Amino acid sequence: MTAPRLTLPSPAKLNLMLHILGRREDGYHELQTIFQFLDYGDEITFAVRDDGVIRLHTEFEGVPHDSNLIVRAAKKLQEQSGCALGIDIWIDKILPMGGGIGGGSSNAATTLLGLNHLWQLGWDEDRLAVLGLTLGADVPVFVRGHAAFAEGVGEKLTPVDPEEPWYLVLVPQVSVSTAEIFSDPLLTRNSSPIKVRPVPKGNSRNDCLPVVARRYPEVRNALNLLGKFTEAKLTGTGSCVFGGFPSKAEADKVSALLTETLTGFVAKGSNVSMLHRKLQNLL
Ligand SMILES: C[C@@](CO)(OP(=O)(O)O)[C@H](O)COP(=O)(O)OP(=O)(O)OC[C@H]1O[C@@H](n2ccc(N)nc2=O)[C@H](O)[C@@H]1O
Ligand SMILES: Nc1ncnc2c1ncn2[C@@H]1O[C@H](COP(=O)(O)OP(=O)(O)O)[C@@H](O)[C@H]1O
Structure with a gap:
């Protein structure tokens, strides 16, 4: 069996x-x-x-x-x-x-x-x-x-529980080493801790972005392209770059402009992981 x-x-x-x-x-x-x-x-x-x-x-x-x-x-x-x-x-x-x-x-x-x-x-x-x-x-x-x-x-x-927009995620064809970024002497390592909750607006930067963009032209290109349509951000130490849109249709419209050299995908942001939603249904 x-x-x-x-x-x-x-x-x-x-x-x-x-x-x-x-x-x-x-x-x-x-x-x-x-x-x-x-x-x-x-x-x-x-x-x-x-x-x-x-x-x-x-x-x-x-x-x-x-x-x-x-x-x-x-x-x-x-x-x-x-x-x-x-x-x-x-x-x-x-x-x-x-x-x-x-x-x-x-x-x-x-x-x-x-x-x-x-x-x-x-x-x-x-x-x-x-x-x-x-x-x-x-x-x-x-x-x-x-x-x-x-x-x-x-x-x-x-x-x-942040907003749950539709995202376009760009996937530059390069793998970024997390260790390499964290050992870069130019990395900003002294941001002031945020002490109030929820995190006040104006704190959405990623301190890794300047170092990653400087080292990887592919990531720079992705940030420039997406930045024409919405605020373009880096996730983690990259290489992926993302931006939020109010609807799937708007994210799809920008996604349709992508070429073979810079691919991406559209997905909904979610505050409850789809793994947990599925497990909940099993119980
Ligand atoms: C910084 C984040 C944000 O989500 O980057 P992404 O991996 O998602 O891009 C993660 O916390 C990454 O966590 P994790 O995935 O465990 O890191 P690893 O690949 O093990 O880290 C590789 C190396 O990066 C450095 N490192 C990593 C995380 C950290 N908070 N400080 C560090 O200095 C260390 O030298 C470590 O040996
Ligand atoms: N199941 C797995 N899926 C993805 N990567 C894995 C897996 N197991 C080991 N790895 C190693 O972990 C590294 C980091 O993978 P991943 O978590 O996908 O990236 P990131 O931490 O940048 O989001 C990969 O480059 C790979 O060498």
């Missing part, structure tokens, strides 16, 4: 603003950022195995099986829970890698929540978020599933 399969979404995120407050002793940077989800992402399919083996069947170019965040998340959860079951996994990957839209972190979170459900572990979100943080700074917000103001390296989360 074949095991029942469960398919779950793994959405992208945007950083609606990103301020860098300083550098910690371990080299990591203290941030303030707002995460919002997109109704757009990968789909991961899971089927339980009873022999304890964890196997990702989809190959990723440049990412060995055991380094994949999906496999690392599954193995950590299996180890820490002492679960004897295993899992077969397939992914329909549409999110660009290294684009600042959090695909890897989202895949890890979908795996943690999916396996918690299928292996019937009964872990709560706090415990899953703590495990998630050991895989990446952006994993906890995907585990929680609500748009958030984030502090620390992104792990101290306060839920927020």
Whole structure:
């Protein structure tokens, strides 16, 4: 008998603003950022195995099986829970890698929540978020599933409810190294902490933008193009660039002007992750 399969979404995120407050002793940077989800992402399919083996069947170019965040998340959860079951996994990957839209972190979170459900572990979100943080700074917000103001390296989360416009996200054909941007001497690292909530208007800048735009002409071009139609912003350390529109039709109109050398996609902003909406329906 074949095991029942469960398919779950793994959405992208945007950083609606990103301020860098300083550098910690371990080299990591203290941030303030707002995460919002997109109704757009990968789909991961899971089927339980009873022999304890964890196997990702989809190959990723440049990412060995055991380094994949999906496999690392599954193995950590299996180890820490002492679960004897295993899992077969397939992914329909549409999110660009290294684009600042959090695909890897989202895949890890979908795996943690999916396996918690299928292996019937009964872990709560706090415990899953703590495990998630050991895989990446952006994993906890995907585990929680609500748009958030984030502090620390992104792990101290306060839920927020920004507007949910339609976005056009441009995907420059270049992968930006987060480590490279955070080690650039020209990076602004001394933004004043925002102490009032909600975050006052006029704080939507991304401190990484000047450094990324200086190093990557492809990102500069994308910012210039989108900036003709709306405020063009960088998500995370890039390379993706995004802008909000009041309707899908208006975002589509600008999207239709894109060429083969600069692609993009249109998606709705969402304060509740589509993963959590789907999981809610399963319960
Ligand atoms: C800055 C954000 C905003 O969402 O960028 P994106 O990855 O989404 O673009 C993330 O928090 C990224 O978090 P995460 O994905 O865990 O970062 P990693 O790739 O592990 O970081 C690579 C390297 O960047 C530096 N780094 C990263 C995050 C941080 N808050 N301070 C840092 O100094 C460290 O040198 C680290 O070794
Ligand atoms: N399942 C995964 N999906 C995407 N990237 C992954 C995955 N597993 C490991 N990685 C590695 O993590 C890096 C960052 O990926 P990703 O989270 O998509 O980008 P970003 O952090 O810029 O949003 C990739 O370049 C890749 O080497």
